[in-house]
Amino acid sequence: MHELSITRSVVDAVCERAAGRPVLEVRVRVGILTSVVPDSMRFCFDLVTAGTPAEGALLEVDHTAGRGHCRACEQDFPMNDLVLLCPCGSFDVDVTAGQELQIVSMRVG
Template sequence: MHELALTCQIVETAAQAAAGRPVARVTLVIGRLSGVMAEAIRFCFPEVARKTLLDGAVLDIEEPDGWARCNLCGVEFATPDWLTACRCGSYDVTRLRGEELLIRSIELTEAA
C-alpha cells in the first residue's frame, strides 16, 4: 500500500523537473529487493498522474535483479531474495544491486 505514497512522490518530483513542460515518458529504477512492487506503482501511476504534467505519460520501470558480493570469499552472486547465502555458506554480504528506488529520467513531449 505504500506504493500509492511513493507514486505521489514520483509524480511530484517528475513534475518539478519538467518545470511546466508536458511529460511523455517517465523512467524509474525499482530493484527487485527494494520492497516496492513495480506492478503496484504501474497500477497507481495513471490515476496519480491525471491532470498533472504527467497525464498520459508512459511509465518505464527498470527492475534490476539482486546482486551481492560475499565479504568472506569475495565471490559475486545473484540474490533473488534476502535469504540467499553465498556458495561458501556466508550470509555476510555487501549488496551491490537490487535495492534501487530511483527516478531516472523524464522525456518531454517536445524537443528542448
C-alpha cells in the first residue's frame, strides 16, 4: 500500500512546518492519475499522526480530474486513467492534470 509511505511523507512535512504547534487540519490535492485512494490515505493518516503534533487532525482530500493534450490534433481531453490515447487516435499526448500530489494548506492551533 503506497498510501502509507505517501501519507507518512505528508505528515512529516506538515509536522516540520508546524514547528511543534498542534495541527488541526491538513488539505491535500490528489490527482486521479496518481492511483492514490483517498479513503486509504485517510486511514493511513490516522495511523501515521499518532503521537505527533498532527494527532487528531482532520485530513481533507481534494481529488482532481485527469486531463491530456494531444500534440497531433491540439485538443484537450479528459483522462480517467494513464492510457495515453487521444480520442483522435494519436498517442502523442501530454498529461496536463491529474498527477498532482500537493499539500494545499494546513491549520494549526
